[in-house]
Amino acid sequence: MKARENWGSRLGFVMAAAGSAVGLGNIWRFPYTAGENGGGAFLIIYLGIIAIFGVSVLLAEIVLGRATQRNPVGAFGQLGGRIWRPAGLLGVITGFVILSFYVVVAGWTLAYLGLSLAGGLDSTDPDLLGAQFVALSGGIWAPLALAALFMALVGATVGGGITRGIERANRVLMPLLFLLLVGLAVYAMTLPGGGAGVAFLLQPDFSKISGATFTAALAQAFFSLSLGMGCMLTYGSYLRPHERLGVATGAIISLDVVAALLAGLAIMPVVFAFGVSPEAGPGLTFITLPAAFAAMPGGAIVGPAFFLLLSVAALTSAISILEPAISWLTDEHGWSRGRTVWVCASICLALGVPSSLSMGAAPGLQIAGMSFFNAMDFAATNVMMPVGALITAVFVGWFWGQGALEELSNTSGVAPIWARGWLLLLRFVAPPALVLILLQSTGLI
Numbered sequence: 001m002k003a004r005e006n007w008g009s010r011l012g013f014v015m016a017a018a019g020s021a022v023g024l025g026n027i028w029r030f031p032y033t034a035g036e037n038g039g040g041a042f043l044i045i046y047l048g049i050i051a052i053f054g055v056s057v058l059l060a061e062i063v064l065g066r067a068t069q070r071n072p073v074g075a076f077g078q079l080g081g082r083i084w085r086p087a088g089l090l091g092v093i094t095g096f097v098i099l100s101f102y103v104v105v106a107g108w109t110l111a112y113l114g115l116s117l118a119g120g121l122d123s124t125d126p127d128l129l130g131a132q133f134v135a136l137s138g139g140i141w142a143p144l145a146l147a148a149l150f151m152a153l154v155g156a157t158v159g160g161g162i163t164r165g166i167e168r169a170n171r172v173l174m175p176l177l178f179l180l181l182v183g184l185a186v187y188a189m190t191l192p193g194g195g196a197g198v199a200f201l202l203q204p205d206f207s208k209i210s211g212a213t214f215t216a217a218l219a220q221a222f223f224s225l226s227l228g229m230g231c232m233l234t235y236g237s238y239l240r241p242h243e244r245l246g247v248a249t250g251a252i253i254s255l256d257v258v259a260a261l262l263a264g265l266a267i268m269p270v271v272f273a274f275g276v277s278p279e280a281g282p283g284l285t286f287i288t289l290p291a292a293f294a295a296m297p298g299g300a301i302v303g304p305a306f307f308l309l310l311s312v313a314a315l316t317s318a319i320s321i322l323e324p325a326i327s328w329l330t331d332e333h334g335w336s337r338g339r340t341v342w343v344c345a346s347i348c349l350a351l352g353v354p355s356s357l358s359m360g361a362a363p364g365l366q367i368a369g370m371s372f373f374n375a376m377d378f379a380a381t382n383v384m385m386p387v388g389a390l391i392t393a394v395f396v397g398w399f400w401g402q403g404a405l406e407e408l409s410n411t412s413g414v415a416p417i418w419a420r421g422w423l424l425l426l427r428f429v430a431p432p433a434l435v436l437i438l439l440q441s442t443g444l445i
């Protein structure tokens with residue numbers, strides 16, 4: 001078998017992992033979730049949750065990958081025996097589900113990048129822009145072709161391998177992404193009336209805090225850090241066996257949090273300066289923000305910059321979502337990387353077809369009363385990822401336990417006292433919290 005690749009440098013790993021973490025979740029989900037759930041008060045809870053659960057589960061995935069030098073299926077199997085292999089397989093399948101709807105959104109983003117560059121969004125009327133968005137997303141061929149185009153970009157990047165494909169793309173795209181974020185945030189905060197947006201995002205409103213705030217923050221943290229589907233495990237498996245982990249993990253987490261905050265500071269002032277509504281997701285990104293871009297001075301530059309930012313963020317995340325499946329088929333089944341990439345990309349795209357069509361062309365495509373698109377999103381984010389994270393925490397905390405502790409304290413440059421604290425979190429704190437998000441987000445409590 002061909003030797004497995006390693007990252008070219010630890011910095012390359014950090015960039016790639018941060019590229020995975022910083023995605024649509026930071027840009028179109030975080031600002032709204034924070035604003036709705038009490039602004040600064042939510043932020044304090046979110047940061048606490050990231051520090052406790054985010055760090056511990058992220059480190060668990062990375063250590064598991066680094067120690068085994070295997071894909072998720074092989075990693076669980078190597079340390080836990082055959083019966084644990086399905087835990088890795090769940091991650092692989094979750095990746096297909098996530099990517100199938102992620103590419104649809106990414107396809108719209110490419111369309112809007114093109115439209116904004118060509119001056120095709122030049123209206124301040126949200127009704128008109130709304131109709132334009134419905135016409136695009138509800139179409140048959142255009143959104144599918146765009147999703148296929150995006151998938152081809154993902155395939156071409158991932159097909160280049162770890163250092164020449166994934167690492168190189170992230171080394172170029174991550175600095176670009178942060179440059180765009182900082183530029184947009186600085187510009188947005190100078191807009192007259194933008195201060196109200198900053199206040200929406202940051203001013204603490206403790207009256208909005210309830211039990212649901214904690215679960216919202218937990219779910220946001222796990223999605224944003226790409227946890228619970230073997231993605232960070234797989235990226236960790238390309239580290240050399242004795243690579244130090246403390247600083248790298250801290251850097252990945254900080255970049256993810258900073259990106260989310262910057263996205264909020266770039267978007268909310270615009271929303272408030274132009275009196276549009278701070279809703280989440282497609283409506284905000286493709287309808288209300290374009291209206292604001294058309295009305296603002298310099299909008300002809302800010303608009304394309306924003307959609308470029310979104311496309312870049314989506315690309316660096318999408319390539320990581322495919323990697324667990326690719327590493328599994330190449331490690332365990334001896335497939336060539338090229339063949340694996342195109343097979344996996346085609347499966348995701350095929351699964352994306354009903355998602356895309358359910359946005360308007362075929363509204364009858366529903367599962368359990370949700371559009372196919374929303375059902376995939378729900379299944380992945382609310383069920384499969386929390387289940388995956390729960391299994392990872394229990395596996396590393398309880399089954400691997402002592403071995404994990406030694407792995408972390410002996411060869412990772414993490415002081416033993418921190419390593420012991422980490423194990424306690426994985427054993428006693430993360431599992432009950434994850435069970436709670438699962439029960440809450442599936443509506444069982």
Ligand code: PHE
Nearest residue numbers: 021023024025026223224226
């Ligand atoms: N973290 C990415 C985001 O915030 C999404 C993602 C989830 C990426 C799972 C990889 C794996 O958009």
